[in-house]
Amino acid sequence: xxxxxxxxxxxxxxxxxxxxxxxxxxxxxxxxxxxxxxxxxxxxxxxxxxxxxxxxxxxxxxxxxxxxxxxxxxxxxxxxxxxxxxxxxxxxxxxxxxxxxxxxxxxxxxxxxxxxxxxxxxxxxxxxxxxxxxxxxxxxxxxxxxxxxxxxxxxxxxxxxxxxxxxxxxxxxxxxxxxxxxxxxx
Amino acid sequence: xxxxxxxxxxxxxxxxxxxxxxxxxxxxxxxxxxxxxxxxxxxxxxxxxxxxxxxxxxxxxxxxxxxxxxxxxxxxxxxxxxxxxxxxxxxxxxxxxxxxxxxxxxxxxxxxxxxxxxxxxxxxxxxxxxxxxxxxxxxxxxxxxxxxxxxxxxxxxxxxxxxxxxxxxxxxxxxxxxxxxxxxxxxxxxxxxxxxxxxxxxxxxxxxxxxxxxxxxxxxxxxxxxxxxxxxxxxxxxxxxxxxxxxxxxxxxxxxxxxxxxxxxxxxxxxxxxxxxxxxxxxxxxxxxxxxxxxxxxxxxxxxxxxxxxxxxxxxxxxxxxxxxxxxxxxxxxxxxxxxxxxxxxxxxxxxxxx
Numbered sequence: 045x046x047x048x049x050x051x052x053x054x055x056x057x058x059x060x061x062x063x064x065x066x067x068x069x070x071x072x073x074x075x076x077x078x079x080x081x082x083x084x085x086x087x088x089x090x091x092x093x094x095x096x097x098x099x100x101x102x103x104x105x106x107x108x109x110x111x112x113x114x115x116x117x118x119x120x121x122x123x124x125x126x127x128x129x130x131x132x133x134x135x136x137x138x139x140x141x142x143x144x145x146x147x148x149x150x151x152x153x154x155x156x157x158x159x160x161x162x163x164x165x166x167x168x169x170x171x172x173x174x175x176x177x178x179x180x181x182x183x184x185x186x187x188x189x190x191x192x193x194x195x196x197x198x199x200x201x202x203x204x205x206x207x208x209x210x211x212x213x214x215x216x217x218x219x220x221x222x223x224x225x226x227x228x229x230x
Numbered sequence: 231x232x233x234x235x236x237x238x239x240x241x242x243x244x245x246x247x248x249x250x251x252x253x254x255x256x257x258x259x260x261x262x263x264x265x266x267x268x269x270x271x272x273x274x275x276x277x278x279x280x281x282x283x284x285x286x287x288x289x290x291x292x293x294x295x296x297x298x299x300x301x302x303x304x305x306x307x308x309x310x311x312x313x314x315x316x317x318x319x320x321x322x323x324x325x326x327x328x329x330x331x332x333x334x335x336x337x338x339x340x341x342x343x344x345x346x347x348x349x350x351x352x353x354x355x356x357x358x359x360x361x362x363x364x365x366x367x368x369x370x371x372x373x374x375x376x377x378x379x380x381x382x383x384x385x386x387x388x389x390x391x392x393x394x395x396x397x398x399x400x401x402x403x404x405x406x407x408x409x410x411x412x413x414x415x416x417x418x419x420x421x422x423x424x425x426x427x428x429x430x431x432x433x434x435x436x437x438x439x440x441x442x443x444x445x446x447x448x449x450x451x452x453x454x455x456x457x458x459x460x461x462x463x464x465x466x467x468x469x470x471x472x473x474x475x476x477x478x479x480x481x482x483x484x485x486x487x488x489x490x491x492x493x494x495x496x497x498x499x500x501x502x503x504x505x506x507x508x509x510x511x512x513x514x515x516x517x518x519x520x521x522x523x524x525x526x527x528x529x530x531x532x533x534x535x536x537x538x539x540x541x542x543x544x545x546x547x548x549x550x551x552x553x554x555x556x557x558x559x560x561x562x563x564x565x566x567x568x569x570x571x572x573x574x575x576x577x578x579x580x581x582x583x584x585x
Binding site for chain 1: 487
């Protein structure tokens with residue numbers, strides 16, 4: 045069955061958009077895909093998460109993700125809530141600027157200073173795209189060029205695309221550098 | 231070319247492509263994208279979108295448009311659908327075709343906006359007052375929303391009765407790739423009964439659309455005609471999907487998005503050598519009874535119905551097997567979704583029992 049992704053953070057961090065961009069890229073590569081937001085009474089500053097399932101061939105069986113294989117934790121509450129649910133051997137991508145604890149678990153944890161990196165690039169609003177870059181570097185679930193095509197389409201060729209392109213590659217490179225010495229805490 | 235589309239938007243676009251040109255409704259989570267989408271879309275195709283002052287008003291506007299021969303729909307969720315029940319009963323009584331979408335949310339009462347299947351009884355067993363049926367269809371993914379919405383309008387016209395399409399918050403909010411069916415000319419069947427205006431028709435006959443049968447003998451006769459129609463529907467319209475049932479000793483039964491979680495459980499337990507299968511009713515009324523005959527599930531030793539409620543469809547499953555096989559139930563309610571691991575534990579326990 046397909047690969048399960050869960051992205052979680054605060055409302056306003058672009059969590060749902062990150063999932064949507066990933067889903068769009070998967071569709072462009074003719075994969076089966078589903079995107080499901082947690083649609084509770086969420087608001088800016090509240091919790092937000094979305095589940096993406098990508099199937100190499102055929103349609104997605106179930107769009108619900110109870111136990112992610114890949115978790116992107118944008119903040120501490122999400123990290124604390126979903127890391128214990130991540131499957132053994134799964135990947136947990138952590139925004140270390142907003143997570144000041146470390147849980148143990150049979151998963152690969154990659155800590156990345158997403159806020160700081162995006163501030164250096166010019167805007168913290170690109171944190172979701174930075175983490176998307178990291179996710180692609182660590183999972184290769186879709187090609188980087190496919191994602192960039194989607195970013196260009198969604199953000200427009202001028203506008204905020206250049207910043208987001210930079211954030212994508214920064215996340216991609218940072219994760220690549222750390223991928224060789226990721227922490228597997230047992 | 232496939233596009234990514236949200237379930238709620240698919241209900242709306244599918245209606246347009248099925249020839250629906252009139253929508254009357256009132257917003258409520260988790261289905262508000264349906265009216266949102268149609269507010270923009272219907273004027274583009276010469277249709278009418280109207281946000282009514284209440285669900286009660288909306289369903290009676292649906293009644294009016296249906297009486298005039300239009301392809302018309304409304305959509306709502308739990309509390310709004312409850313408000314519409316009087317109108318739905320009137321539609322049934324007056325033999326008017328209309329499509330009602332219910333994207334179910336946690337109840338009873340105000341409840342919450344989380345996904346549920348708790349309106350199964352309300353949809354399938356009547357909902358409003360009086361002796362009547364509505365056809366109930368339950369899509370499980372965004373692609374199927376398109377096929378079943380078209381079917382809903384066709385069945386409504388064919389049998390002159392309301393058709394309900396039942397989804398849950400997950401189906402409304404999920405985004406999936408879908409191949410849009412081509413925009414085609416839709417020609418609904420002629421409606422010689424419709425109140426289209428004596429002058430326009432240039433004839434002198436009156437068309438009276440009413441559910442008032444004050445003489446009981448006449449009402450009984452009217453209802454006997456309806457029940458003859460219902461028997462015909464029960465004979466020719468049931469639909470279901472079978473998944474690995476031929477050799478299955480344990481048969482899971484689920485509808486809508488719940489069936490997709492159940493299907494993932496079937497695949498998981500099959501990896502462990504457990505012969506499980508899934509029956510997914512697509513029409514909830516008429517219930518696909520023939521899927522449960524001894525010939526249809528020859529290896530079945532036990533049935534497990536899984537629902538997002540406290541146990542509703544399980545009663546129809548029990549009626550269908552009529553005591554021949556034991557029927558167990560697993561569900562979560564109040565807006566909670568049964569998790570695949572919880573269902574799997576239940577299936578594994580049954581497997582040990584069956585061995």
